[in-house]
Amino acid sequence: EANRECIFFSEFHPTLGPKITYQVPEEYISRELFDTVQVYIITKPELQNKLITVTAMGKKLIGCPVCIEHKKYSRNALLFNLGLVCDAQTNTCALEPIVKKLSGYLTTLELESGFISNEESKQKLLPILSTLLEELNATGACTLPIDESNTIHLKLIQLRKDPPIVQEYDVPVFTQCKDHFIKSQWDLTTQQILPYIDGFRHIQKISAEADVELNLVRIAVQNLLYYGVVTLVSIFQYSNVYCTTPKVQSLIDDKSVQDECLNYVTKQGQKRASLRDVFQLYCGLSPGTTVRDLCSRYSQQLQRVDERRLIQFGLMKSLIRRLQKYPVKVIRDERSRLPRLYTGCHSYDEICCKTGISYQELDERLENDPNIVVCWK
Amino acid sequence: MIENPCTVSHKTAVILVTSGSRGNKLLFRYPFQRLAECPSSLTGSYAVTSHPTLHTFLIEAVLPSLRFSDIILATILATKSDICGKKFELKIDNVRFVGHPTLLQHPPIIQVSKTDPSPKREMPTMILFNVVFALRANADPSVISCMHNLSRRIAIALQHEERRCQYLTREAKLMLAIQDEITTMTEMDGSPQSPFRQILPKCKLARDLKEAYDSLCTTGVVRLHINNWLEVSFCLPHKIHRIGGNYIPPEALERSLKAIRPYHALLLLESEKALLGQLPLDCSPAMVRLIKTCSAVKNLQQLAQDADLALLQIFQIAAHLVYWGKAIIIYPLCENNVYMLSPHANICLYSSLAEQFSQQFPGHDLPSMLAKFSLPVSLAEFRNPLEAPAQEAQLIQMVVWMLQRRLLIQLHTYVCLLVPPSEDEPGLRDEDPPLAARVGGRSLSTPSALSFGSPTSSDDMTLTSPSMDNSSAELLPGGDSPLNKRMTETLLASLSEHERQVILNIPAAQNPEDLRMFARLLHYFRGHHHLEEIMYNENMRRSQLKTLFDKFRSVLVVTSHEDPIISIFQSPME
Numbered sequence: 001e002a003n004r005e006c007i008f009f010s011e012f013h014p015t016l017g018p019k020i021t022y023q024v025p026e027e028y029i030s031r032e033l034f035d036t037v038q039v040y041i042i043t044k045p046e047l048q049n050k051l052i053t054v055t056a057m058g059k060k061l062i063g064c065p066v067c068i069e070h071k072k073y074s075r076n077a078l079l080f081n082l083g084l085v086c087d088a089q090t091n092t093c094a095l096e097p098i099v100k101k102l103s104g105y106l107t108t109l110e111l112e113s114g115f116i117s118n119e120e121s122k123q124k125l126l127p128i129l130s131t132l133l134e135e136l137n138a139t140g141a142c143t144l145p146i147d148e149s150n151t152i153h154l155k156l157i158q159l160r161k162d163p164p165i166v167q168e169y170d171v172p173v174f175t176q177c178k179d180h181f182i183k184s185q186w187d188l189t190t191q192q193i194l195p196y197i198d199g200f201r202h203i204q205k206i207s208a209e210a211d212v213e214l215n216l217v218r219i220a221v222q223n224l225l226y227y228g229v230v231t232l233v234s235i236f237q238y239s240n241v242y243c244t245t246p247k248v249q250s251l252i253d254d255k256s257v258q259d260e261c262l263n264y265v266t267k268q269g270q271k272r273a274s275l276r277d278v279f280q281l282y283c284g285l286s287p288g289t290t291v292r293d294l295c296s297r298y299s300q301q302l303q304r305v306d307e308r309r310l311i312q313f314g315l316m317k318s319l320i321r322r323l324q325k326y327p328v329k330v331i332r333d334e335r336s337r338l339p340r341l342y343t344g345c346h347s348y349d350e351i352c353c354k355t356g357i358s359y360q361e362l363d364e365r366l367e368n369d370p371n372i373v374v375c376w377k
Numbered sequence: 378m379i380e381n382p383c384t385v386s387h388k389t390a391v392i393l394v395t396s397g398s399r400g401n402k403l404l405f406r407y408p409f410q411r412l413a414e415c416p417s418s419l420t421g422s423y424a425v426t427s428h429p430t431l432h433t434f435l436i437e438a439v440l441p442s443l444r445f446s447d448i449i450l451a452t453i454l455a456t457k458s459d460i461c462g463k464k465f466e467l468k469i470d471n472v473r474f475v476g477h478p479t480l481l482q483h484p485p486i487i488q489v490s491k492t493d494p495s496p497k498r499e500m501p502t503m504i505l506f507n508v509v510f511a512l513r514a515n516a517d518p519s520v521i522s523c524m525h526n527l528s529r530r531i532a533i534a535l536q537h538e539e540r541r542c543q544y545l546t547r548e549a550k551l552m553l554a555i556q557d558e559i560t561t562m563t564e565m566d567g568s569p570q571s572p573f574r575q576i577l578p579k580c581k582l583a584r585d586l587k588e589a590y591d592s593l594c595t596t597g598v599v600r601l602h603i604n605n606w607l608e609v610s611f612c613l614p615h616k617i618h619r620i621g622g623n624y625i626p627p628e629a630l631e632r633s634l635k636a637i638r639p640y641h642a643l644l645l646l647e648s649e650k651a652l653l654g655q656l657p658l659d660c661s662p663a664m665v666r667l668i669k670t671c672s673a674v675k676n677l678q679q680l681a682q683d684a685d686l687a688l689l690q691i692f693q694i695a696a697h698l699v700y701w702g703k704a705i706i707i708y709p710l711c712e713n714n715v716y717m718l719s720p721h722a723n724i725c726l727y728s729s730l731a732e733q734f735s736q737q738f739p740g741h742d743l744p745s746m747l748a749k750f751s752l753p754v755s756l757a758e759f760r761n762p763l764e765a766p767a768q769e770a771q772l773i774q775m776v777v778w779m780l781q782r783r784l785l786i787q788l789h790t791y792v793c794l795l796v797p798p799s800e801d802e803p804g805l806r807d808e809d810p811p812l813a814a815r816v817g818g819r820s821l822s823t824p825s826a827l828s829f830g831s832p833t834s835s836d837d838m839t840l841t842s843p844s845m846d847n848s849s850a851e852l853l854p855g856g857d858s859p860l861n862k863r864m865t866e867t868l869l870a871s872l873s874e875h876e877r878q879v880i881l882n883i884p885a886a887q888n889p890e891d892l893r894m895f896a897r898l899l900h901y902f903r904g905h906h907h908l909e910e911i912m913y914n915e916n917m918r919r920s921q922l923k924t925l926f927d928k929f930r931s932v933l934v935v936t937s938h939e940d941p942i943i944s945i946f947q948s949p950m951e
Contacts, residue, residue: 032459036459051470055466286936287752343727374748
């Protein structure tokens with residue numbers, strides 16, 4: 001969590017040149033540091049209105065230099081910069097919109113009422129800076145009325161990684177209990193599809209049953225992915241094949257994963273499943289073994305375990321991975337068309353989803369075709 | 378949004394600035410096209426293509442650093458001297474500048490000839506310089522770190538050459554002279570030209586900087602000779618370690634390299650001849666020996682013996698080759714190895730890999746070959762006694778080819794001790810924490826000591842050597858001696874009472890030899906040590922171990938997956 005160590009207001013004084021007029025806490029930015037970085041704080045015109053972050057002497061300073069030109073100012077221009085200081089190791093991307101916004105607010109205030117150029121009103125800046133720093137560090141947000149017509153609204157927003165593309169054959173599953181959700185927070189589309197997200201319905205099915213256009217469903221789910229509310233797993237079928245990943249050992253090593261798992265996979269109303277049973281089940285998954293096979297071989301272990309939730313948990317935590325089938329047409333005569341779907345780039349899941357035929361049908365078609373090989377990965 | 382580092386190529390620019398008695402100067406920048414402020418006025422200055430507006434849009438989007446003028450760049454990149462000698466990072470909107478500003482200690486003393494009638498002039502002195510790379514602001518932090526590293530290396534070389542023969546001063550003088558000349562020409566006849574374009578053919582340093590930029594964009598491998606003398610070499614791991622559009626983060630690479638064991642092997646990614654051709658003339662003879670001696674069937678320990686080098690040295694050279702993308706770490710090839718298709722393998726019919734395969738192995742196609750590895754299969758299963766030995770050799774070649782291109786992963790067997798919970802204590806909510814959590818980490822990390830004559834993974838080899846320090850205590854053979862019994866008891870002491878009882882009740886436990894072996898290997902049954910590692914450490918045959926596992930199967934859970942230590946080479950960005 002980034003800690004904002006200091007907030008400062010710097011300007012170009014008509015006689016003294018660039019200086020720090022106010023800083024909270026006082027004396028935080030040394031004379032030395034300011035001398036080194038002042039060229040990035042009170043800048044040449046080419047750099048004005050740009051977000052500038054400079055790292056020096058173990059500190060990072062983020063600011064946005066502003067220049068307001070007018071005859072009334074000595075030297076015909078008012079130059080200032082309101083910025084934040086953090087430790088050099090901090091990732092400060094989230095602070096940039098805040099600094100930009102603040103520069104906008106001050107510009108508006110100055111243009112409307114000469115807030116900064118007026119010595120008396122400028123003094124109000126110090127308590128404002130103080131409050132800003134305090135609230136940003138405490139809650140990450142700040143709402144501060146400045147005068148009758150102006151209020152500052154700031155909020156720190158965490159930047160996250162771009163979510164992956166959501167395919168029609170992907171299955172969204174909630175990462176936490178669905179009940180923790182406040183539905184009204186979300187847009188209408190999301191609210192409409194929420195009841196259909198059960199960790200088993202895939203996107204295409206959700207779209208059909210919720211009667212929402214496919215692309216809208218994809219976008220809504222991608223949004224939920226971005227916020228870490230859901231994760232994606234593959235379609236469940238008893239004919240599916242899975243295998244363990246090295247992460248399966250975390251079930252043994254990590255007590256919290258263990259607890260979470262056993263709670264998740266135990267059948268409703270049953271005594272908590274034993275670690276041994278569950279671990280044996282996961283290890284029973286291997287190439288060539290379908291879920292159906294697992295069920296018949298490990299019926300004793302499955303007495304207290306819901307196999308669908310077992311698979312779901314395993315996928316969510318990457319303890320296991322799904323082996324998909326990819327048909328490749330390796331022999332074809334010159335006259336026939338180029339294979340479109342049987343190129344090794346499209347899995348059974350995808351082909352069945354797009355063409356509407358079932359796995360069994362596809363299997364039957366391909367198994368008897370000597371020109372086609374199937375790769376599992 | 379963190380940008381994919383593989384696309385870092387189009388966003389960089391390299392800039393050289395100095396600060397001195399003549400003020401702050403931008404000596405050179407590449408790429409050197411600078412766009413006028415209004416896209417529409419491209420007819421005059423600096424227009425580069427026949428479709429100015431489209432190209433402008435693309436360039437503006439792709440090379441934002443070019444929008445800064447030379448003067449402003451000189452102001453902001455020629456820093457104050459008190460931040461010299463450290464990483465310099467400056468972000469302006471969506472451009473990030475990274476460099477290593479370097480102070481030049483002694484101003485060069487120029488001897489003016491005694492017969493020169495002109496008044497003595499002070500040679501303009503250079504106080505500091507900075508080689509700066511401009512990147513997209515959202516570049517991955519490890520990329521930024523790497524670029525800083527390159528800047529620092531170039532700076533060290535330049536500083537050295539400056540002290541030795543005022544190299545930088547001379548080049549700077551040349552660059553500034555050409556800039557002045559072009560400016561004058563522009564003022565006179567009004568036709569604008571980029572001074573940097575003229576500098577390039579006349580200044581070696583400018584050409585070096587251009588080459589650094591070009592190399593970064595293409596191969597990710599930079600090799601310069603500053604002043605035709607000092608070598609600066611550098612690689613951007615993000616460009617080198619790319620598998621299918623993803624990259625291996627340098628930190629993950631380093632972690633893996635620290636965890637490799639003597640039983641691993643080094644697989645070269647290029648032919649021996651090609652590699653040797655790439656080495657600099659003054660490279661270490663040890664490296665050459667290693668490359669000539671290494672093979673996919675030889676583990677690092679054997680390699681050390683065959684190349685007559687210390688194991689530690691082998692590790693270092695191997696790590697170096699891996700880091701530079703010239704080799705990967707695998708388990709040595711043998712017929713018991715089990716391979717399966719990598720989840721990241723490109724099995725597309727039309728991939729360039731498929732084409733390369735057909736050229737390399739005529740009559741075979743890649744997808745059919747890959748289909749054979751859909752289920753885990755050991756190399757032994759491909760053996761056909763009716764086939765000519767040449768066929769078998771070709772199979773090995775194909776497997777090596779596929780391993781080099783990360784199409785296959787190797788599966789290993791892992792074992793975990795899990796005792797059935799006690800039946801007659803329904804009140805017992807918490808089960809015994811598994812062995813893994815209890816047995817303290819006996820470090821089985823890379824040893825610095827050699828162990829001689831370790832077994833290959835072939836089961837036919839007779840085992841004669843002593844085991845390594847890491848293995849469990851040597852137990853005296855023969856029967857039920859009190860000493861052996863006590864040792865077995867000690868080893869089993871880490872188990873809970875319930876666990877001990879269950880184990881002792883297994884029929885196989887009645888045989889003291891079997892029980893002893895089980896106890897001795899107990900600490901491996903945590904799911905973190907695969908079969909081959911146990912075989913190596915304990916000098917045991919595969920068949921011995923498998924029999925033991927079978928005898929004690931009621932308390933052991935066995936699974937099979939890739940080795941997480943080296944899986945980074947097959948599955949990047951886990």
